[in-house]
Amino acid sequence: MGKVLRGRSGRRRGAPDTKGEILAAARAVFGERGYDGASVRAIAAAAGVDxxxxxxxxxxxxxxxxxxxxxxxxxxxxxxxxxxxxTGVGVGERAIRTFLSVWEQPAGRGPILALLRSAMQHETAALLLRQFVTRAILGRALVAFQGVPDGALRAEAMVSHLIGLAIVRYVVKLEPLASVSDEELVRLVAPVLQRYHDGPFEPGE
Amino acid sequence: MGKVLRGRSGRRRGAPDTKGEILAAARAVFGERGYDGASVRAIAAAAGVDxxxxxxxxxxxxxxxxxxxxxxxxxxxxxxxxxxxxTGVGVGERAIRTFLSVWEQPAGRGPILALLRSAMQHETAALLLRQFVTRAILGRALVAFQGVPDGALRAEAMVSHLIGLAIVRYVVKLEPLASVSDEELVRLVAPVLQRYHDGPFEPGE
DNA sequence: GGCTAAATTCATCATGTGTTGAATAATGCG
DNA sequence: CGCATTATTCAACACATGATGAATTTAGCC
Structure with a gap:
């Protein structure tokens, strides 16, 4: 109790990783409130720092x-x-499983949540999210769509579904989707995602 | 030029629908910047009003x-x-077509964009979006899922994909998804959505 | 031990915010 | 016409924000 009141000015004893603590606090607060909503003061307070x-x-x-x-x-x-x-399973199941492995733990959820929230209000963040999805995720995952016509488009459609899922499940918290178990979610979503990989898509149908 | 400078105090001549203009401006600015990002002053300025x-x-x-x-x-x-x-077509196609009919025109896009953007930062707005989706959309559209086991869950999954689509296409503007034609989008997404309606989903696989 | 450099806080500034109350101008009813 | 009501703006408040520069305390090197 009262650890926050660090008292008077000046350097603290020891070599605490204050920079790291600020970063962690920033991730948490940005994640909860988005870029504009997160004040420097709130982040500093969360880190117990001026x-x-x-x-x-x-x-x-x-x-x-x-x-x-x-x-x-x-x-x-x-x-x-x-x-x-x-592995034996298809891209659909792999995608949703990897998705869940990141989103189901707060440590992993924090930064993307922050990115997603902030992208909705700040063009800088939107650009960041765009680059992140394009280069880091799509760029590499696209090998799974090699040989598939319109692979990029299909992969993006897949990602868009996952983003929507994240929002509905973790932000808006629509029931019953928000509290369904991971396994059930996999069984529900995986085959649908998979169809983006396998399914036909002819401009003339 | 200079229409904004309405000059001195007091009531204006004629009977302009100023309240309506403020509402329209509010929809536009809330839509662009979200709840917190949209200042009363900015909305007032957009409406040409104090x-x-x-x-x-x-x-x-x-x-x-x-x-x-x-x-x-x-x-x-x-x-x-x-x-x-x-109609002859399935729920999948009907859903994506209705979705596009709303999102492709700015007048319809404004309010939901505002709702979506704001829901990411403000619990009040998240609640509003939740209620809106649940009562106004899902509540009625669920008849299409009558008789389907876990209909509510499947319908919500469908909606989540549409929300993700909206974000990727209209907010984050990921290419090529952002500039693909409406018809192509229908052909790409409709069958996948449809699978939420038809596809099997057994807890035990 | 002395001294520089780093870590940390304090006090403060300029700006933008939501909101309020009073002042002014036009309307519409009698 | 006179008068209450409505529409509109002006000026201001109280507060939160991002940012800055000086002051204070500790660590680390010679």
């Missing part, structure tokens, strides 16, 4: 945001998990 | 938001269009 320190380390709020969006999990791993064809 | 007038008519910003979200198109019509089984 607002000025945030500026000392990161200069401006936007730079802090960019720094906080350096995601803790490796996007390449994600993309590879989706691309990996060695 | 900020105080906004409060005179609507009291508070939140009430203005709620008033602006009284959507101009009839949700019942939308829901019925999706539910209507008399």
């Amino acid at each position: 607002p000025a320190l945030v500026h000392h380390y990161f200069g401006t709020k936007e730079k802090l945001f960019l720094a906080a969006m350096e995601i803790p999990w490796d996007p390449a791993l994600i993309a590879d998990a989706i691309a990996d064809d060695s | 900020p105080a007038l906004v409060h005179h008519y609507f009291g508070t910003k939140e009430k203005l938001f709620l008033a602006a979200m009284e959507i101009p198109w009839d949700p019942a019509l939308i829901a019925d269009a999706i539910a209507d089984d008399s």
Whole structure:
């Protein structure tokens, strides 16, 4: 109790990773409130630190945001998990399973939630999300769509469904979708996603 | 040029529908910037009016938001269009076509965009969106899922895909999805959505 | 031990926000 | 015409925000 009241000015004893704590707090608060909604003061408070320190380390709020969006999990791993064809199951199931593995734990959920929330209100963030999806996810996962006509389009449609799922399940919390079990979600969504891979799509039908 | 500078105080000549203009401006600005991002001053400016007038008519910003979200198109019509089984095509195609008919024109896009954007940052708006989807859309469209096991879940999954589509196409603007033609989008998405209606879904597989 | 550099806070600024109350101008009813 | 009502703006408040520069305390090197 009262750990927040760090008292008087000056350097603290020991070598605490304050910069890291600020980053973690930033991810959490950006994730909860989005870019505009998250105030530097709120982030500083969550890190138990004076607002000025945030500026000392990161200069401006936007730079802090960019720094906080350096995601803790490796996007390449994600993309590879989706691309990996060695398992028996199809792309659809691989995609939804990887999706859940990230979203179901708050540590992984934080940054993308922040990115997603912020992309809705800030063009900078929208651009960031666009690049992230395009380069980090789609760019690598596209190997699973090699040989498929309009592969890029189909892959993007798949991603769009996953984004919608994230919003409905974790932000808007529509029932029953929000509280259905992971396994049930896989059984529900996987075959539908899979159809983006297998299904026909002829301009003339 | 200079129409904004309405000059001195007092009532204006004629009987202009200023309240309506404020509402329209509110829909536009809320749609572009979301609830928190849209300032009363910006809305007032877009309506060519003093900020105080906004409060005179609507009291508070939140009430203005709620008033602006009284959507101009009839949700019942939308829901019925999706539910209507008399046409030859399946629910999937009906859903994506109705979706496009609303989103492709800015007048219809405005309010939901505002609702969607705001739902990402404000719990009030999230609740509003939840109720809107549940009552206005799902509630009526569910007749198309009568007799289908887990109909509610499947319908929600469908809606989640449409929401994701809206975000990727109209907010984040991922290419090529953002500039694909309506017809192509229908051919791409309709059969996948349809699978939520027809496809099997057994808890035990 | 002394001194520089880093970490941290404090006080403060300029700006933008939602909101309010009073003032002014036009309308419409008697 | 006179007068209450409505429409509209002006000026201001209280508050939150991002940012800055100076002051204070500790760490680390010679």
